[in-house]
Amino acid sequence: MQKIFQQILAVFPSLLPPVVAIASALLVGAGLMLVAGANPIAAYTALFQESLSTYFGFGNTLTKMAPLLLTSLGVLVALRAGQFNIGGEGQIYMGALGSAIAGLSIKGIPALIHVPLALLAGFLFGGIWGLIPGYLKAVRGVNEVITTLLLNYIAFNLVSYLVQGPLMAPNAPSPYSPIIARSAQLPIILPGSLAHAGILVGLVAAGVLWVLLQRSPFGYRTAAVGMNPIAARYGGISVQRTIVLVMALAGGLAGLAGASEVMGLKFRLFEQVSPGYGFDAIAIAFLSRGSVLGVVLTSLFFSALRSGANVMQRSAGVPVTIVFAIQGLTVLFVAISQRWLVKPPQRESIVQTVSPANES
Structure with missing residues (x-):
């Protein structure tokens, strides 16, 4: 019990x-709601009740x-490797394209x-775009922020x-593809709603990624490169x-x-695949502070905001x-x-932990 309590305090x-x-x-x-003449309590109640406590919401x-x-x-x-992936939106489009091709x-x-x-097709298409x-970045030294951002526009226009x-x-x-084969569609997990098995894919991916980052040599190498690439290279990491x-x-x-959007929700490839999920993801990743x-x-919090927004507007006039x-x-x-509540990590400390003997 004491050990569990210490772990909670550490987190x-x-x-x-x-x-x-x-x-x-x-x-x-x-x-802001008060300035607009709305009742914030009623607005937040409507928003979170609709998005979290009702079946369809x-x-x-x-x-x-x-x-x-x-x-x-x-x-x-x-981010764990010290890279800024601003291209999530374009990668969503490419994953949607890959799954649509496989489904058609x-x-x-x-x-x-x-x-x-x-x-798998969606994963491979998005993986190539990443x-x-x-x-x-690795071979030519080109800033990944610029390349991932510009690749977004190539993906948008390619799908268009x-x-x-x-x-x-x-x-x-209007511009959209035929419906993908029935056998390529993700099943609905809550009958009568739009919830499909894509959320299960996401949760499984989160579990696998946690294992990779916390319990594998890949996670160790990723963290080492992200904290200090010079020390990581000295320790034998490529x-x-x-x-x-x-x-x-x-x-x-x-x-x-992107594949989950095509296979679970729209069942075809549209010109506008994503309403900005790739850019929201940047905020979510930074807000999560490196934790899976x-x-x-x-993600649940941001999704609840998006899901209950229209109900909040109708019921509270917000x-x-x-x-x-x-x-x-x-x-x-x-x-x-992060500036006021968290002490900045000592990046030099990785030099003490990375050694050739630790690389596996």
């Missing part, structure tokens, strides 16, 4: 900044959480085989071209290979987010834009809380 300092940030954002959001929250969770995990694993071109096989194949900036041309459904009134692998994994996770569990909980303001304020207060 508490890392949880304090995001908790303070969320509470501060909600408080400032309440102030919770199903909608889980639907939005699946892509947010997967893309945030992609941003998180890149492969027919006549059982869902037990088709669903994993389509998910591998490109990883290679450019395909759904307006080669992949466009016959006689479609910094270039680690960066490439991490960025490919980050892209693959975001690609799964934190990403899961923060504009939906208040929700986006709360998200932005949360990130702002995270930055402030």
